[in-house]
Every structure is written in C-alpha cells, then in structure tokens.
Amino acid sequence: MLARQHIPDTLDLHAIPRHISAMSILKIARMGHPVLREVADEVADPNDPEVQRLIDNMIETMYDAQGQGLAAPQVYESVRLVVYLPPSEDDDERDPRILINPVITAIGEEIIPGWEGCLSVPGLRGMVPRHNYIHLTALDDNGDAIDEDISGHHARVVQHECDHLDGVLYTQRMSNMASLIFESEMPHIFAAHQAEEEASDTASEEEEADA
Numbered sequence: 001m002l003a004r005q006h007i008p009d010t011l012d013l014h015a016i017p018r019h020i021s022a023m024s025i026l027k028i029a030r031m032g033h034p035v036l037r038e039v040a041d042e043v044a045d046p047n048d049p050e051v052q053r054l055i056d057n058m059i060e061t062m063y064d065a066q067g068q069g070l071a072a073p074q075v076y077e078s079v080r081l082v083v084y085l086p087p088s089e090d091d092d093e094r095d096p097r098i099l100i101n102p103v104i105t106a107i108g109e110e111i112i113p114g115w116e117g118c119l120s121v122p123g124l125r126g127m128v129p130r131h132n133y134i135h136l137t138a139l140d141d142n143g144d145a146i147d148e149d150i151s152g153h154h155a156r157v158v159q160h161e162c163d164h165l166d167g168v169l170y171t172q173r174m175s176n177m178a179s180l181i182f183e184s185e186m187p188h189i190f191a192a193h194q195a196e197e198e199a200s201d202t203a204s205e206e207e208e209a210d211a
C-alpha cells in the first residue's frame, strides 16, 4: 500500500520540501482524445524524480477512480508507464504494481474472452479476446527487472494496459461489438450467464474493474 505522507498539525506549505508535497489526482483522458492514440515514448530514467512523482499521482488517481489499472497516456503523459492492482483473492491486500517500459509476448496460441472496462471509456463494458498466457518484462519503480510468465485475468489486465502504450483501446480489440454494453446493464449478462452455467456447468467470468 502506498505510504501516506505525515501531515503536521500546523500546515506550513513553505516548510514542506517539494518531494514530499501532497499527491495529486490527475485528469483522465477519454476516448477521442489524441493522446490515447499515440505510441508512447520509453521512460529514459526510471529513477528520475519526475517519473516517481508521476507514479505516485497515477496510483492516487487509480484509487480515486476505483480502477484496476492506469497507463500514463490516460493522464496525458505519453510515456511507457503503467500502474495496476494485480488480481488477488483478497481485495484489501493488493499492492499496486508499477511497470516501466513493459514488453509482452504471447505464450502459446490460447485466446480467451473476458469482460473489460476502461477509465477512458467510462460507463461501458465489452467482451475482449486476449492471450491467456504471456511473458512480461519491465522495470519496477526501483529500476529492478521484472521477468515473468503470467496468465488469466492478470495477463488480461497487463495486455489492456500495455495496449494503451501503443495507442489502442479495448474497444479496438473486440471481435463482437454486440457485447459493448453499459456497465449498469451487466446484471442482465450475469443472470443469463448464471442460467447458462447451471445448464452446462462451465466456468464463470468475473466482472472486471476499469483499467
């Protein structure tokens, strides 16, 4: 969990060094803004204080918007940086993860459908086919290497976020636009899915948060 800054009883803004000033909630770009179509630039120096400040503000913005992930272009910064909450059994125990200059490659051919939402496409959900297994390399916020295989919903979130770095929204990955629906209508999908499940005993799809 992100450390909260200590706030003194008497707040003297001039006494607080800039590097521990309060985090900011950033404006989120919405579908149609050109920044969401750009191919983002590599982060030159992960230890740059400006990069660290952007990471802190992106995490704060993601929490505020109740999203599962956020890519820098979504806050008008066209750089290859992603923050997200890895899927976990216990929602309270999820620490945000930071990917700097991530590179993903598909492992195998398996493609699975799943519901996605996006903070840049508010109020909507769509069914998106994604690779079930991917290899991920990136740097974390300490500049240390991440090099791992991930799968399932975790792989979906990372694919969704990395698409933002190449100017691609989930709607462009959809194979059936009939599944683009308002989030408020999701209960109809769950009801239909439950009936289907009871009939065929197949695995269920969980509702996804915006990313």
Ligand code: NI
Binding pocket: 117, 118, 119, 120, 160, 161, 164, 210, 211
């Ligand atoms: Ni998104």
